[in-house]
Amino acid sequence: MNGPHDIGGMHNMEPIPIEENEPVFHSEWEAKVFAMSFATFGNYFPVDETRHASERMPPGQYLSSSYYERWLYALELLITEHNFVTKAEIEERINQLAQSKT
């Protein structure tokens, strides 16, 4: 697919974001997205299917998302496409969690 992921040779990207003493994960949600994806590699989805899922992100969204936001998109796409959970269940749970916080 001629998707937004195929960027070898593209010009006008920002300077390379070099960060000294970078942590492995920058937040707990990044670690969780990574671990949930890892736990489904091999068990449910071939790694290449996971890669392709992030490539299916609309180009504008792909290029304005961080690395783990793209992983989250791929994870959500695959678990809903394969009917592990529904989009409605995810939204409903988000609302519940938001309400219980307030």
Next chain:
Amino acid sequence: MSSHHQAESDIALRVKAIELLLVEKGIIDPATLDTIIDAYEHKIGPHNGARIVARAWIDPEFKHRLLADGTSAIAEMKLTGFSSEHMVVVENTPNIHNLIVCTLCSCYPWAILGLPPTWYKSFAYRSRAVIDPRGVLQEFGLEIPEQVEVRVWDSNADLRYLVLPERPPGTEKMTEDKLAGLVTRNAMIGTAKVQSPAAPID
């Protein structure tokens, strides 16, 4: 850094919701998530790759095997693992400088170097390392002389790459462990050279 459409708190909430649902449905186990996170935060990292480099510097036969078949030489040291199943090691010399990238995603030898840094995963690095490797290296403070061949390796398939950096001068008497301490992650991707140890203070 990339701009974020969603607030961090919204994303964190979304991830929590997904985690709770997958756990409730028996698709993932919380203990498994902890094991995976702990492995990459505390156990797996560039220190593994540094041991391989140091061994290659002191043991010419190991170096020969490493360059001929990275996978089996690294297996001798029991350092293989996920996302490092098929390894190729490329050697920097006075005439050749190697640089590793993955333009299509961010493939990287996780078992050898840990998870990749943000810069390796950035669009800027992925797009420019192939078309302008010398410009990229300058951003890392590395000026490669014109007569040195720059070789870029795009890890688009299932092979993963490791750069064997040049051993710096002044390290002839150092032990393998001390040598490993000099080797940085960036030197094993090709965006740095290994520096000579600081001169002893009199």
Next chain:
Amino acid sequence: MTAAQAEELLRNGLSCRAENDTFAQFQVGDCVRARVMHPQTYTRLPRYVRGKVGIIVKDRGVYVFPDTVGQRLDTKPQHVYSVQFAAQELWGTNAPANDTLFIDLFDDHLEAV
């Protein structure tokens, strides 16, 4: 996946090598062209090498084909080669004359020149 299975996967990984050997379409030293193709499905052949001519420098052995595996189709095992391209072949005469790029391409990504 249990925690023990995760530890096993971390330690042993997932091999992408295919069990059976298959015929190699190309030999080391062959000049090859990366195919011009634009599948709407998954592929590991980036645009910047399509249509460009390089040389096979190493046969990496037989691997399952990600372009089909990513779609849950056949594993379609085939040879993977390290293909070397001159920077000037990819980017034109402004690129440094001696610099090169290596990329791993499958039989299905390549055609004879």
